[in-house]
Amino acid sequence: MAKKKSSEKSEESSKNIDSDSSGSEEPNFSDPEDFQDDISDSELLGDILQSKPQETDGYESVIVVDGVPQVGPNRIDKLKSVINKVFSKFGNIVNEFYPVTADGTTKGYIFLEYSDPNHALEAVNLTNNFKLDKQHTFQVNLFTDFAKYEQIPDEWEPPQPRPYEGQGDLHYYLLDPDAFDQYAVVTANGQSVQICQNTLPEPTILEERSGWTNTYIKWSPLGTFMATFHKLGIALWAGPNFTQYRKFAHSYVQYIDFSPCEKYLVTYSPQGDPQNPDQKRIIIWDIRTGLEKRSFNPEGPSAWPIFRWSHDDKYFGRVGNDVLSIYETPSFGLLDKKSIKINGIRDFNWSPTDNIVAYWVAEDKDVPASVTLLEIPNRSEIRKKNLFNVADCKIHWQKSGDYLCVKVDRYSKARKEKNEMKYSGMYCNFEIFHMREKQVPVDSVEIKEPIQAFAWEPVGTKFAMIHGESPSINVSFYEVKVGLAPNLLKKFEKRACNHLFWSPHGQFIVLAGLGANGGGSLEFVDTHEFLVMNTTDHFQLSDVEWDPTGRYVFTGVSFWKSKVDTGYWTWSFQGKILKRTNLERFAQILWRPRPPTLLTEKQQKEIKKNLKRYYAQFESKDRMRQSKASKELIEKRALLMEKFQQYREQQVKRWEENKPRRLALRNNIDTDELDADSENVEEEVVEFFIKEEIIPID
Structure with missing residues (x-):
C-alpha cells in the first residue's frame, strides 16, 4: 500500500509540473542529428585533466x-x-x-x-x-x-635562449666612494632589524624591517650574505636592497656556520622538529644552488661548530669516538673512504692558511698526552709534541698560520695511590709551534697563575693573555720571532678585565671587563709603545665589536644579558666616546665583514710610506662632510623654528578669539592684564580642619 501511494503521488506531481510549464510538451535536451561538438575536453575539464594519472606515475622515485x-x-x-x-x-x-x-x-x-x-x-x-x-x-x-630519451625527435632543433636573470651586485657595499662600513642592529626577538652605514656625524639607515628574523642574525665570513633565523629554516639576503637570495628548509634551526669561502652552509637543529621525529639534525647545503649536500646526526655532546672547515673549503672534519673524520668536497665523502683512528682524541683545528690539522690526545695510563700536526690529504705527520700531567688543552692558530699556540692546563703535583695517579694543584704553560721554520721547533711559556683569556694579534707576531685571580689580575704581552723564544714585552698589573679584543689590523687592543664580575671596565691600549690611551667603563657591558678597518669600536649592553640601560656606544680606536645610543630591547650589533684586500704587501707598504701625501685630501673631505652636516643641522633647526612660530601664532589667535568669553565668565574683569598687587583682585583665605592628634606627655 505504501509503495502504491508513493507512486500515485509522484505521478500526480509530475502532472502538476507539466501543467505548470509554459508549453504542453516536455522540454527536449537532445542534440539534433547533424550537430557537431567543437568544444574539447581540455576546455571543459582543464583543471581536472591536470591531475589525470600518467603512465609514468610512481616511477619518478x-x-x-x-x-x-x-x-x-x-x-x-x-x-x-x-x-x-x-x-x-x-x-x-x-x-x-x-x-x-x-x-x-x-x-x-x-x-x-x-x-x-x-x-x-x-x-x-x-x-x-x-x-x-x-x-x-x-x-x-x-x-x-x-x-624521455625514446621520444627524442629525429630532427634537432636548437634550444631557445632564456632571458638572463641576474642575481644583482652582491658586493656593491665595497664600491662606496668613501669606504663607509655597514652594520646591523637587532632588537630582542627580531622585532626590528636595521642595516646602517657608518656615515659621520650621524649613521644612515639603509634598510629597516620588522620581524625580519625570529632570534638573531649572522653575516657570512666575507660579508656577502646576511642570514636570518625562522621557525621553518634559514634565509640568506644579499644585494643592494637585501633581497632574498636563498631559503634553506630546516625546522627549528638554532645554530649555523659558513664555510670560509662561503660555498657551503651548515645548519643545526639540536632539539629537532617535535612534529617530525625523523628530521635530520645537521645539514650541509650548497649556498649557490640551495641543494642539500649531506646530513648528519650528532654523536653525543659536542661544542659548536661540530664541523671545522679548511681555509679553501676543500675539506671539513669532526671528532668522533676515538676517530678523526675528514670529508672532502664536492663529493662530501670520507677522505680515502675511511676515518683516521686516533685513540683518546679530544679536539682539533685547521690552520687558517694551510691544509694542516692540529689535534691533541689525552693521557691514557702510561701513554702521555700529545699534540700532533697532520698534513691533509696525504695524512703525513709533520710534528708531534708529548705532554705530561695534562688536564686540558686549547688550540689557538695565529691568523697568518705562521705560529700555533697550544694552551696546556697541567697538574702541578702527582702521586701514585693504588696503581692510580692522584693530582693536586694546577698551572698553565703555552707551547708555541714555529710553523715556517725547519722541523717546526717548539717553545714553552710557563705561567703559574690561572689564565682568564688568550688572543693572538691578528696582524703581527704578538699575543696577549690575562692571568691571575681577583684582585690581582695581570695582562702580559709577548712577541714571537724567528729562531727566538717568546719575549715578554709588557706586563700590566692589577687590571679589572677578563676579555681581550684586538683590532683587526693589530697594534691596538681593548681590555674589557664583561659580565657581572667585569664591571664594564674598558682600557684602550696601543701595543707599539704600550701606551694606555684611555681608561673608562660602560656599565653592564656585554659585547665589544671592532669594525673591519680598526677605526671604531662598538660596546653594547644586550637585552639578553640585562633588562635596563640597553643600547650601544660608539668609540674611536683611541677610546674617545663618539656617540651614545640608548635603544630599548637592544639585542645585537654586528659589523659587516670585508673580504681580504686585493693589494699585495708591497703595494700596502708603498701606500703607508706615502700616506702623508693623502692627508690633505682626507682632511678636505672631512671638512666638506662636517660643513655639509652643519648646513643640514642649521636648515633642520630653522625648519623647526618656523614650525614653532606658526604654531605660536595659531595659539595666540585662538587666545584672542576666546577673550570675550573669559571676560563674561569673570564679571568683565580682565584678569590677564592685572598684576598680583592690583586692588581689583580680591583675595580670600579659606581654612578648614584636617586632623587633630593628642599626644600625652609624661
Whole structure:
C-alpha cells in the first residue's frame, strides 16, 4: 500500500509540473542529428585533466644504477650492504631489485626506489660517475629518463635562449666612494632589524624591517650574505636592497656556520622538529644552488661548530669516538673512504692558511698526552709534541698560520695511590709551534697563575693573555720571532678585565671587563709603545665589536644579558666616546665583514710610506662632510623654528578669539592684564580642619 501511494503521488506531481510549464510538451535536451561538438575536453575539464594519472606515475622515485659489480649468489648480501651504504644517505629506500642470470649472478645493473622523488633526483645528481673501485664506476639515471630519451625527435632543433636573470651586485657595499662600513642592529626577538652605514656625524639607515628574523642574525665570513633565523629554516639576503637570495628548509634551526669561502652552509637543529621525529639534525647545503649536500646526526655532546672547515673549503672534519673524520668536497665523502683512528682524541683545528690539522690526545695510563700536526690529504705527520700531567688543552692558530699556540692546563703535583695517579694543584704553560721554520721547533711559556683569556694579534707576531685571580689580575704581552723564544714585552698589573679584543689590523687592543664580575671596565691600549690611551667603563657591558678597518669600536649592553640601560656606544680606536645610543630591547650589533684586500704587501707598504701625501685630501673631505652636516643641522633647526612660530601664532589667535568669553565668565574683569598687587583682585583665605592628634606627655 505504501509503495502504491508513493507512486500515485509522484505521478500526480509530475502532472502538476507539466501543467505548470509554459508549453504542453516536455522540454527536449537532445542534440539534433547533424550537430557537431567543437568544444574539447581540455576546455571543459582543464583543471581536472591536470591531475589525470600518467603512465609514468610512481616511477619518478625509481633510479637505475649501471656499472654495479657482477657477483655470485654468495656475495649478493655483501653487495647490497655496499650499495645501501652509498645510496641510503640520500633518503629512505623502500624497494630494491637486483636482476640476476639463470645461475644467480647479478647482471651489472639494479633498480632502487626512494620514498620521495626529490631524494631520487639528488641521488642521481651526486652519485652519477661515482667511482666504487678501479673497475666499477656507477652510471645513475632516473627510470623516467628512458621514456624521455625514446621520444627524442629525429630532427634537432636548437634550444631557445632564456632571458638572463641576474642575481644583482652582491658586493656593491665595497664600491662606496668613501669606504663607509655597514652594520646591523637587532632588537630582542627580531622585532626590528636595521642595516646602517657608518656615515659621520650621524649613521644612515639603509634598510629597516620588522620581524625580519625570529632570534638573531649572522653575516657570512666575507660579508656577502646576511642570514636570518625562522621557525621553518634559514634565509640568506644579499644585494643592494637585501633581497632574498636563498631559503634553506630546516625546522627549528638554532645554530649555523659558513664555510670560509662561503660555498657551503651548515645548519643545526639540536632539539629537532617535535612534529617530525625523523628530521635530520645537521645539514650541509650548497649556498649557490640551495641543494642539500649531506646530513648528519650528532654523536653525543659536542661544542659548536661540530664541523671545522679548511681555509679553501676543500675539506671539513669532526671528532668522533676515538676517530678523526675528514670529508672532502664536492663529493662530501670520507677522505680515502675511511676515518683516521686516533685513540683518546679530544679536539682539533685547521690552520687558517694551510691544509694542516692540529689535534691533541689525552693521557691514557702510561701513554702521555700529545699534540700532533697532520698534513691533509696525504695524512703525513709533520710534528708531534708529548705532554705530561695534562688536564686540558686549547688550540689557538695565529691568523697568518705562521705560529700555533697550544694552551696546556697541567697538574702541578702527582702521586701514585693504588696503581692510580692522584693530582693536586694546577698551572698553565703555552707551547708555541714555529710553523715556517725547519722541523717546526717548539717553545714553552710557563705561567703559574690561572689564565682568564688568550688572543693572538691578528696582524703581527704578538699575543696577549690575562692571568691571575681577583684582585690581582695581570695582562702580559709577548712577541714571537724567528729562531727566538717568546719575549715578554709588557706586563700590566692589577687590571679589572677578563676579555681581550684586538683590532683587526693589530697594534691596538681593548681590555674589557664583561659580565657581572667585569664591571664594564674598558682600557684602550696601543701595543707599539704600550701606551694606555684611555681608561673608562660602560656599565653592564656585554659585547665589544671592532669594525673591519680598526677605526671604531662598538660596546653594547644586550637585552639578553640585562633588562635596563640597553643600547650601544660608539668609540674611536683611541677610546674617545663618539656617540651614545640608548635603544630599548637592544639585542645585537654586528659589523659587516670585508673580504681580504686585493693589494699585495708591497703595494700596502708603498701606500703607508706615502700616506702623508693623502692627508690633505682626507682632511678636505672631512671638512666638506662636517660643513655639509652643519648646513643640514642649521636648515633642520630653522625648519623647526618656523614650525614653532606658526604654531605660536595659531595659539595666540585662538587666545584672542576666546577673550570675550573669559571676560563674561569673570564679571568683565580682565584678569590677564592685572598684576598680583592690583586692588581689583580680591583675595580670600579659606581654612578648614584636617586632623587633630593628642599626644600625652609624661
